Amino acid sequence: MSLPPFLNLYKDIIAIPSISSTDSSWDQSNLQVINQLATWLEQLGFKNEIEAVKNAPGKYNLIATLGEGDGGLLLSGHTDTVPYDEKLWTTDPFTVVEKDDRLYGLGTIDMKGFFVFIIEALKEIDLTKLKKPLRILATADEETSMAGAQQIGQQKKFKPDYAIIGEPTGLSPVVMHKGNxxxxxxxxxxxxxxxxxxxxxxxxxxxxxxxxxxxxxxxxxxxxxxxxxxxxxxxxxxxxxxxxxxxxxxxxxxxxxxxxxxxxxxxxxxxxxxxxxxxxxxxxxxxxxxxxxxxLHEPIPSYQCPLHSDLIENAEIYTGNSAESANYCTEAPFIQQLGCDTIVLGPGHIAQAHQADEYLDLSFVKPTKSVIEKMIKHYCS
Incomplete structure (x- = not known):
């Protein structure tokens, strides 16, 4: 069975609500998103491990692995979104609407859409030629407690050489951010x-x-x-x-x-x-x-990728953008606990995140796919 085309993948993943919130009336399980990603990745030959997040009942992480052992590359993202204000949205948040060279929908850039880019890039790669493991990590509750990523960091079940977290950075590599x-x-x-x-x-x-x-x-x-x-x-x-x-x-x-x-x-x-x-x-x-x-919540540490890392150098070469810092927080300090050089790099701009009518500018599609392909081939071949 072949995988759906890019736009259909986007529509399918955005259509599944997966809100995380400290308000129980909003909070939802992410299991359906995890299962959908696992189904797609299994078709590409990945072995999937779905685990419950101990400190977040009803929430799950997915570790999808192609290859054996440690090393290689980890592509990571979170499966939850923030709540939404229905009165401010001009479209249905769970229905992808293509308009004015944009894809509108809750999670299009922050950040369920990143998994679609990964899958689309994998379609173009001969995965049988990869010599080092490639892992896809999908976490829970980044928008609240970061419990999913914290559990991964504490468990240390695997050790990649490098990790990329696909938050919306305008496709500029973010190599440090403050804590919270x-x-x-x-x-x-x-x-x-x-x-x-x-x-x-x-x-x-x-x-x-x-x-x-x-x-x-x-x-x-x-x-x-x-x-x-x-x-x-x-x-x-x-x-x-x-x-x-x-x-x-x-x-x-x-x-x-x-x-x-x-x-x-x-x-x-x-x-x-x-x-x-x-x-x-x-x-x-x-x-x-x-x-x-x-x-009031567990502290989130600051983060910095080692400035000598060739992950930064390659990210700058592949994107054409200089490395920068960010004032917002990500799961990077917890992923970094796995012992890997880690950067934050993804399509879309943070200014569109947590906003009504969140959207992906379609100008990011080709360059993002290209960067992911190059990273996988460089660090896994």
């Missing part, structure tokens, strides 16, 4: 009547002290850390949300602050977390058991 940390700081005070403020412990007033200390950390990061490859060269700390109190005539008993931090390569998520803890240590001593610092 979302942290919560909760102050638990003692409530009471506002007519006697000293009878309680006002959580808002303690949070004021916390913010002052975090402002110092903010400046310390700016003064002491720098990477010129990023538009914002230093690690950032952003005050994102604050909630506290319930009435002006009560002493505030609880106040919570949520912050976002973006570590650069060379600064680990644990170092940054401990920097926050150290900054608040005196406040914790002054108000015992009143200060709680915790992760």
């Amino acid at each position: 940390m979302s942290e919560g700081i909760r102050i638990t005070g003692r409530t009471g009547h506002s007519s006697d403020p000293e009878a309680g412990l006002n959580a808002i007033e303690v949070m004021y002290l916390v913010i002052n200390e975090l402002k110092k950390v903010q400046q310390k990061l700016k003064d002491n850390y720098s990477n010129p490859h990023f538009k914002v060269p230093y690690p950032t700390l952003n005050f994102g949300a604050i909630h506290g109190g319930d009435s002006p005539n009560r002493i505030c008993g609880c106040c919570e602050l949520h912050i976002d931090m973006r570590p650069i390569p060379g600064l680990t998520t644990n170092e940054l977390f401990m920097m926050i803890k150290q900054a608040l240590s005196e406040i914790e001593k002054r108000y015992p058991k009143s200060v709680d610092v915790y992760h």
